[in-house]
Amino acid sequence: MSSVNKTAHPFDKARLEALLNRRFFYAKAFEIYGGISGLYDYGPPGSSLQANIIAEWRKHFIVEEGMLELDTTILTPAPVFETSGHVARFADWMVKDTVTGDVLRADHLVGGVLEARLAGHKEAKGLAANPPAQDDKDKKKRKKQAKAAPVLLSDEIVAEYESTLAQLDNYSGPELGELCRKYDIRNPDTSNVVSEPVQFNLMFASSIGPTGQHPGYLRPETAQGHFLNFARLLDFNNGRVPFASAQVGRSFRNEISPRAGLLRVREFTMAEIEHFVDPEDKSHVRFGEIKDVKLRLLDRHVQVSGRTDLTEISAGEAVARGIVANETLAYFLVRIYTFLLKIGIDPARLRFRQHMANEMAHYAADCWDAEIQGSNGWTECVGCADRAAYDLTVHSEKTGTPLVVRTALKDPIVTEKETAEFDKKSLGKTFGKDTALVQEIVNALDEAGLLKLKGELAQGSATVERDGKSFTLTPALLTIERKTFKQSIREFTPNVIEPSFGLGRILYLLLEHTFWSREQDVERGVLSLPPLVAPTKVLIVPLSAREEFDPLVLEVSAKLRKAGVFSRVDDSNTSIGKRYARNDELGTPFGITLDFASVQNRTMTLRERDTTDQLIGPIDEVIATVTELVQGSIDWPEAARRLPRYDGVQAVAE
Template identity: 75%
Template sequence: ANATPNKTAHPFERSRLESLLFGRFFYAPAFDIYGGVKGLYDFGPPGSSLQSNIIAEWRKHFIVQEHMLELDTAIITPAPVFETSGHVARFADWMVKDVETGEVLRADHLVKNVLQDRLDRDRLARDPAFQPKKEDDKKKKKAEKDKPKAEPVKLPDEVVAEYENILAKLDNYGGPELGELCQKHKITNPDTDNKVTEPKMFNLMFKTSIGPAGDVSGYLRPETAQGHFLNFNRLLAFNNGTVPFASAQIGRSFRNEISPRAGLLRVREFTMAEIEHFVDPEDKSHATFHEVRDVELDLLDRHVQESGSTKVARLSVGAAVDQGIIANETLGYFLARIYLFLTKIGINPKRLRFRQHMANEMAHYATDCWDAEIENSYGWTECVGCADRAAYDLTVHSEKTGHPLTVKQQLAEPIVTEREVAVPNKRLFGKTLGRSTPVVTGLLDAMDDAQLLKLKGELAQGAATIVSNDGQEFKLTPDLLTIERRTFRQTTREFTPNVIEPSFGLGRILYCLLEHSFWSREQDMDRGVLSLPALVAPTKVLIVPLSTKKELSPLVAEITAKLRKAGVFSRVDDSSQSIGKRYARNDMLGTPFGITVDFASVQNRTVTLRERDTTVQLIGPVDDVIATVTELVDDTIDWTEACKRLSIYDGVQAVE
């Protein structure tokens, strides 16, 4: 029972994982019989199931537990919405073209790949045993075919330092800087050695046209967020007119990536889950922050990065907020909740960090942003962004459309202020000033306390003259008006809420989870295992009848029915393959538990329970095994506890 498996006996190989994932149809490149389209993937049965289990847990963890208001809004969006939001102008990447072949490359990726390659060659020159990090498989293959092996080339120490500095700050550069870097460091297309053009903006939204006349242009949304903002007034009404509240949406979004790569990590179509938490800009505290105050995170703040370092600091969320590293409680609250969600579904906490955006890197709408980055074989990948969008979106949409998107708050304590006002003598004022009345009224209304007090003094002396903007003079006398001190009570306050936005790329999370879960049996590298937590595993329990003979069917049916009643999703594998092969296949599918039914089971009403990672088997009465596996799946007990409740199976079950 304590046969702890050695999960690191074989080093991680991405090609091995991918062959499992494509082979078992977790997912696969879409349209491959048509030659495929980069950045588009189809999810097969186990992948769909894993994805919907992750979504179900997300819904429970965020929407249900925090009473968020769920939305499902349109994907096709008329152009004016994204013109207002700034996406038409600024939701773009910098691209360069190979001057000879016309091949399009993302400018920041080009700089990164070329400089990294030079640094690797330098390392190799200094230390012949050095192994450069694996690149994208496909790229590597191409490089191997087309080019001689990387030659060691030693660089001067100061150049190494300069390159490292550039790489640490890479996300901070705009197009012109990237162009300068290409020139200064003679960066060319590595596949052709040709020069590249100056960086140009390429908008990442897919465009289409709506309706038969073809004159209404629209975009596929690149995020779900605008659908929340445009419905702000409906959501506010649903929440009885008060903030804070959060809306949430799970749905498809689209980005026309310049050169999609790295499998599910950079795709053109993806499922995301977004929360827009609307909050009073003057009070970004969070009611249940105390519940997460002690959660510890690996933080990489902007100052550390701007100094050229990537060293994380481990800190409790409470301390980080207290020290001003995280700007406010609400932002901190969500970072902690994101951490709890990711680790719950199986992300390795040691490969999870929170990185703050640097100033130039931030999306145009954000005032602060932290990414949950997960380490995987491609490096550290942004999987969740958590941005403070301030009042940006609600303000621009409101200004553009003329519809106020604000909160009117009844003040608990009215705000009482005193100030001077000019009180006209109704009988004489208009009569005396005639057509000049509105101009004079306007001038008086525009005066502040000091000006009114000055006027009061002049009137007390007999008369005053006020001058309009265009130089007209008006004489005022004490019979026309008096200046009085009055008290004002303000009972409501109107404000545009700020928005804190946690935004999850579910495909990226799913892929990192698969990498973190994958290992091979020590005794056989070809026997891959996906150690997915039961919470998200596509199937929770595999029921394996030892034989296809009919005698076993009633017990198999009984176990299936009882598991279904207990809410545990099981599958029967009654194929004719050996029991070992059937289990091996389900280890690859990540199925955490197996129940074997044999002829002794029918006689004794006992079955065995197998745990995926250790392959240890326990034995017990049918109903005890069902009760135990239900608790294991619900995570109310662990395997150690299960071993106490049932007996170790020694491989022999007597048939009397």
């Protein structure tokens, strides 16, 4: 889309949320029953916007990267999450208001209170520099204002608050409790003291079967479905790695206190990728294509030092300097970055933050979050983790199913090593029930231990010990020989690089980034959504409701449908300006006007949403042009070179 000055009026969150509610982008679920926090229904424009984001996600990742798509179940037996560690560790720290019993998430409480105090400090500094005019007639009012006025903080306290906020994700539960006591952090709604933090598991428990004989959970992520199907995926990919599987689906997390609209919900749509890679080779075949792309990174060392300075660095340099662990991880960071920009996220309000030690998921070796800045601050929208071999290893150990890759070696590996050979019949007669223990002791010896034992046996006997028991071995029971082994197959458990997208968060922040108001019509907002994701691509506006317009409206609608362009007709009685304005609210990028000249001359105008510029041309030429605009093969300046500018005089009078 063409550039436009959107700075005439500052961002107004209340006005955006009023628009989203009025135009039914989304609304609280079960609203007529009072609603439940953290559950939302999407209306027509919100559903279309999400579907378009998902369609581009599938194209950008699944199609362009040749991924294997899955659709796995939401209901999951409890043993799966017991094995994965979610039952024990998938939790947040919560505190309770000691008077009302209200539950709050501890890290959000600490962060929110400290940020509010810093904001008040800045406001107080501004008031001190520019005090309001005094009004002696209203001393009571001035006293009340002074009592509620924001408080100036010392430079030392400001520095402490900023350092604490920079490291907030790294604090444990007890440390968050200590911060509440140190800074007298209370429930902001009641001013009551809060309890010590306790862990709360975020999974929704369920049961499977009529008698509940199979305890289960609603999945908090889609990832486990990938890991449990790994053997089938590997077979489908002809036994080769690297490869990636991908899935879009619903997940559920029983959030402690969801209070930020779509940013923190209990049911949401995720898009996840599991890229399986050889642990000894985490290079990426396409890394050369993206190595020069620059990213804005906030690494763990900067955060631990209490700062939030960003480093702008190319992906190639980030890997070379060890800031990002490997090529595959860096490759996906860039692909995440280009996807978010493509759908309309402002690059100036996008960063990648590395997880610190305490916040790292139990399975992760390294993790970066794509965070998007909005009115609520920086919000994690995409996590990109190196899960190492954790998941496949624990599920394999639990089930006895080998979740491994076997590859033929080009050059077989020949090794020599000392090998213990038991005479099992004699061993059993000699040691009885301790036979297995003796074998375990010997098999646990390394090369040096076996050589030592071999030397002792050569002298007639050797003694091994464990748990206070001593066993004498002779050459009749055990021989140790040096043998040659030829390995033609390499077997390994692959590592996993996982990009995980919270689509609802991305959708909401995209709406914030693209919302603005025209100088001449502040009350009506505009959503400058890219045509790629806009719910409706083209608005068809017939200037009159007379019957002679009907065939033309049907013809234009049919031709746009045939071209794969989603359009809507607005033939209401309101003025053309109001019709365009209310569709600017919906983010519709282009408008076609059919007037009396269209009926007589088969011409029509084409309007661009952000600039309101209009072009004119024959119907088929305008349809061809707008189709290319929607597909992204041309931009508005190119369209203006193809079609003449509309000056308002082409319409033929009635």
